[in-house]
Amino acid sequence: MSETRSIRADHLAIASRVPAGARVLDVGCGNGDLLALLKEQKQVNARGLELSPHEAGIALARGLSVIQGDADSDLEVFPDDGFDVAILSKAIQQMRRPAFVLQELARIAPEMIVSFRNFGLWQRRFSLVTTGRMPGHRDWHDDGALHPSTARDMIDLTHAMGLEMVAMAPMRNGKVGEFRSTGLSRLNWGADEVILHLRRSRN
Amino acid sequence: MERLLDFRRRCGHLKRTMPDTTRLSPSEVKQLALPGPLSLDCGETLETVRIAYETWGELNADKSNAILVCHALTGDQFAGSDNVVTGRPAWWPRMIGPGKPIDTNRFHVIATNVLGGCMGTTGPASPGPDGKPWGTRFPVITIGDMVRAQRAFIEALGIDSLFSVMGGSMGGMQALEWAVQAPEKVFTAVPIATAARHSAQNIAFYEVGRQAIMADPDWCDGLYLAEGRRPARGLAIARMAAHITYVSESALKRKFDRGLQDREKASFSFDADFQVESYLRYQGHSFVDRFDANSYLYVTRAMDYFDMAARYNGRLAEAFKGTPVRFCLFSFTSDWHYPPEASREITRALAAAGAEVSHLEIESDKGHDAFLLDEPVYEKALAGFLTANAELRGI
Numbered sequence A: 001m002s003e004t005r006s007i008r009a010d011h012l013a014i015a016s017r018v019p020a021g022a023r024v025l026d027v028g029c030g031n032g033d034l035l036a037l038l039k040e041q042k043q044v045n046a047r048g049l050e051l052s053p054h055e056a057g058i059a060l061a062r063g064l065s066v067i068q069g070d071a072d073s074d075l076e077v078f079p080d081d082g083f084d085v086a087i088l089s090k091a092i093q094q095m096r097r098p099a100f101v102l103q104e105l106a107r108i109a110p111e112m113i114v115s116f117r118n119f120g121l122w123q124r125r126f127s128l129v130t131t132g133r134m135p136g137h138r139d140w141h142d143d144g145a146l147h148p149s150t151a152r153d154m155i156d157l158t159h160a161m162g163l164e165m166v167a168m169a170p171m172r173n174g175k176v177g178e179f180r181s182t183g184l185s186r187l188n189w190g191a192d193e194v195i196l197h198l199r200r201s202r203n
Numbered sequence B: 001m002e003r004l005l006d007f008r009r010r011c012g013h014l015k016r017t018m019p020d021t022t023r024l025s026p027s028e029v030k031q032l033a034l035p036g037p038l039s040l041d042c043g044e045t046l047e048t049v050r051i052a053y054e055t056w057g058e059l060n061a062d063k064s065n066a067i068l069v070c071h072a073l074t075g076d077q078f079a080g081s082d083n084v085v086t087g088r089p090a091w092w093p094r095m096i097g098p099g100k101p102i103d104t105n106r107f108h109v110i111a112t113n114v115l116g117g118c119m120g121t122t123g124p125a126s127p128g129p130d131g132k133p134w135g136t137r138f139p140v141i142t143i144g145d146m147v148r149a150q151r152a153f154i155e156a157l158g159i160d161s162l163f164s165v166m167g168g169s170m171g172g173m174q175a176l177e178w179a180v181q182a183p184e185k186v187f188t189a190v191p192i193a194t195a196a197r198h199s200a201q202n203i204a205f206y207e208v209g210r211q212a213i214m215a216d217p218d219w220c221d222g223l224y225l226a227e228g229r230r231p232a233r234g235l236a237i238a239r240m241a242a243h244i245t246y247v248s249e250s251a252l253k254r255k256f257d258r259g260l261q262d263r264e265k266a267s268f269s270f271d272a273d274f275q276v277e278s279y280l281r282y283q284g285h286s287f288v289d290r291f292d293a294n295s296y297l298y299v300t301r302a303m304d305y306f307d308m309a310a311r312y313n314g315r316l317a318e319a320f321k322g323t324p325v326r327f328c329l330f331s332f333t334s335d336w337h338y339p340p341e342a343s344r345e346i347t348r349a350l351a352a353a354g355a356e357v358s359h360l361e362i363e364s365d366k367g368h369d370a371f372l373l374d375e376p377v378y379e380k381a382l383a384g385f386l387t388a389n390a391e392l393r394g395i
Helices: A009-016 A033-042 A053-061 A071-077 A098-108 A122-131 A151-160 A184-190 B143-156 B170-181 B200-215 B217-222 B232-246 B249-255 B275-288 B293-305 B308-312 B340-352 B368-372 B376-393
Strands: A023-027 A045-050 A065-068 A085-089 A111-117 A163-172 A193-200 B031-033 B050-056 B066-070 B108-112 B162-168 B186-192 B326-332 B356-362
Touching (some): A009 A033, A009 A085, A009 A193, A023 A098, A053 A065, A053 B356, A071 A098, A071 B340, A098 A111, A111 A163, A151 A163, A151 A184, A151 A193, A163 A184, B066 B143, B108 B143, B143 B170, B162 B376, B170 B293, B200 B217, B200 B293, B217 B232, B217 B293, B232 B293, B232 B368, B249 B275, B326 B340, B340 B356, B356 B376
Parallel strands (some): A085 A111, B066 B108, B162 B186
Antiparallel strands (some): A111 A193
């Protein structure tokens, strides 16, 4: 079924940042849609980590190598510099320890691609002001997002951790904008989701 | 364990009975004599080795679709069809067959009885060079020896390489050993509910079993077959002790809790008042008819000696360096015999070695035995892994 599903725009955008033939680890790979795309388009050496045994089983049945585990605790199975690129797609706000997970990704691969929901989007800001409720959070206690953040929050964290921001792209209405290295204020105001391309600092 | 739920009917009495020894030298099983002698890790050589085996499904023209299924400690070659000697049902019928995860319409499935076993492969119950049963004169063997014997056997069948080698528990150790001994001869390896080394706890439990066997006066210093005797009580106790480690605490609670066996109240005696006692006694009692006590000593010893990393200065990843084998591991959350952490250790080493490795940790309360039981996520994932890799291999 997943074979016939249309390819997600954010997956295509992520794929555009991955060099051909790279060794890629997708953390929270789900049923393996992104890894399958990367294998097909970029001939990458693909590995996945996925919490749900059911989803991991689907990825396995597509011929992908996937380890079932929890990004919060199981990234330790991967060796230092075992990969060229580590991807964390729409999962960092679900982590118990986002900073630790980023640090682990930086240990595993020199380059990281991280996507997340931007709570700095202007409608969300107004929603909080006008309704007095967390934006889009009717199930705030049970929606998995332990650490909601804005794009600016995330950039601050990556800077504090000594990671270099190579480029960032906004996502809105299912479309991904261009990757740029500047324009954070505008992106933080207008992006529904954000894709960050990070690099381990060289020093 | 499921199929033993009717044990109550059958185990009312657990008196000592003389086991049927003809079952331990089965002549009606398929056997193949290895073409040459077998050198063992202990330094000795077995001049003649016979391997008992079974197969299911057709070998294809280019002989690329063979899967070797390796059995656990007390298993045998009857993985996919009923045991012709004991009449017991196949031990992996859920997995092997047409349309099953190990699909015999697609794969040629082979299972052998391990070296040191007692279902037709050369072991301590087989005749030694002087025609009398080997007994404890049989050399001590290792998992490595078992796999060397299997490799010679597979070669004798004219099969150059296996599509997959798989097994649970000790069978998983053999799958790992195959991948390390002959990485170019194995396309995929599926070690299930296993470990790369026996833990102190594993060794401890098996030592209890061995001591129980050797403490039985009928063991006769290992020469009981020549004396026409059998250490049935010792072997039954060994099985009881080991069996506790194969089931989880929650499964025991779910099945028995503190339930009494065929009585309203405690008898204030040492009868099997509790269902769990009755169950264990049945496990022990039903085991002695089908298994040789010396085989139990040898095979558990082989598992105790298993430590893959030891050969590589304690670095397990070194064992898998540059391996082309595609691995898929399964572990079960409530397994305390070979817990998920043991599989994670293997996964970590494989990941460090850059190997293609998958590991699924299946949520189950059935303990170590879960690998033989109804676990849909596990069965589906194994089927998916085999199918995807068969396509990759052009099978």
